[in-house]
Amino acid sequence: MKQKICILGLGYIGLPTAAMFATHGHEIIGVDVNEEVVHALNQGKIIIEEPYLDIMVQAAVTSENLTAATEPCQADVFIIAVPTPMEADKTANMKYVESATRSIVPYLEKGNIVILESTSPPGTVEELLVPILAESGLCIGEDVLVAHSPERVLPGKILMELVENNRIVGGINQRSCEAVRDLYRTFVKGEIFLTDAKTAEMCKLMENTYRDVNIALANELAKICEAMNISAWEVIELANKHPRVHLHQPGPGVGGHCLAIDPWFIIEKQPQLAQMIALGRQINDSMPRHVLERCKEILEPVEERKKVVVFGVTYKPDIDDMRESPIMEFIHLLEQEKDIDVVVVDPHVTHMPYLEKDMWKAVGNSHLIVLGVHHQVFAQIDFEHMKQEMKNPAILDTRDFWDRVTLEKLGFQYFLLGEKKEGSRL
Ligand SMILES: NC(=O)c1ccc[n+]([C@@H]2O[C@H](COP(=O)([O-])OP(=O)(O)OC[C@H]3O[C@@H](n4cnc5c(N)ncnc54)[C@H](O)[C@@H]3O)[C@@H](O)[C@H]2O)c1
Missing domain, CATH: 3.40.50.720 (NAD(P)-binding Rossmann-like Domain)
Structure with missing residues (x-):
């Protein structure tokens, strides 16, 4: 069934998602507060670099299934894919998620689905989104279904991974899970696993934290090997011949919007308990x-x-x-x-x-x-x-x-x- 989907945030995540839904027959309104992004998109152009995205966006815009605007509008589904950067004090800056959520409240109607794709500290859907959406006067969970569905795509391979990757859908109730799963089935070929919102939020953070901590281990090894006149690369190559060992590679640090930031969203929630996670960050930052x-x-x-x-x-x-x-x-x-x-x-x-x-x-x-x-x-x-x-x-x-x-x-x-x-x- 053709749905009208309003996607808020047309960056590395929102734009490929918009183009994917649009080329699979849905009607997409892409919303971004950046006028340059909106203007370019309405001309079938993009301002980010991602293989084949330009071609897909052009096809979606030409088919008239994808248009862009600076304000949301009435829709069947709202997908929030705005930034969740980190503050100087290493806590999550949730102001974009908050303002994007507020911006859809006037347009909410019975039967709508709201999906948060932005990577967020565990508890965001229940504690931030649901109370704001409830300001609409609608019954959240009954009239409006809500879920978190985190993104796992790899920049450079986003279009392929959107389709092929397994996906987690964490709903505020079973109905939300199932409705959101059915929607992503439009293009997702990977498995879709259902859980609650807080577990889905933690899964996303832990996936990146796992990699960050393992890179920290490799970086620590690099420093130790330098001090002991051993090659860390040779140690890693040989140790990885063990069937149950997979040491990561060292490097000049860890970057990107995910690995260098997501662990902090766990530390923020449990600073006393998240000790190895914090040490991993410290090693990589060094x-x-x-x-x-x-x-x-x-x-x-x-x-x-x-x-x-x-x-x-x-x-x-x-x-x-x-x-x-x-x-x-x-x-x-x-x-x-x-x-x-x-x-x-x-x-x-x-x-x-x-x-x-x-x-x-x-x-x-x-x-x-x-x-x-x-x-x-x-x-x-x-x-x-x-x-x-x-x-x-x-x-x-x-x-x-x-x-x-x-x-x-x-x-x-x-x-x-x-x-x-x-x-x-x-
Ligand atoms: N980039 C990745 O590889 C990746 C992977 C997995 C998860 N994520 C997560 O996805 C989320 C989005 O990341 P991204 O890389 O697409 O960010 P991005 O910065 O590329 O794009 C976000 C867009 O949102 C717009 N925006 C900000 N506030 C808005 C609002 N109130 N309404 C509408 N638009 C608004 C910005 O102008 C920007 O164009 C983040 O939480 C990020 O952690 C990103």
């Missing part, structure tokens, strides 16, 4: 400074003003998303060093301080290249040319991405996070 210390050590013998070129600043490879990127924090630390100049190379990023679009100009006369994010394009670099342009051909690879043997053969000094040769080799 990595940009650790990379800086490695740089300073490598550059110590250089007596002139030093030029460091950072390759890749997004929070993971092959995307344009810089949210919570640990490389940004690393750059921030680098710029505080009085005798270091910073230049950034990242083909996925259009504007940011220190960005140099001409790679050869960027590496010219530099003393150290730090690989921050292993974008695929960085696999094709002409290292021979790079060596000629650099003043001191040294590389610090934080991802075990470039090939040590090739680089050393070309005359580079190759340093790797998670392993350390005695002393500096510059």
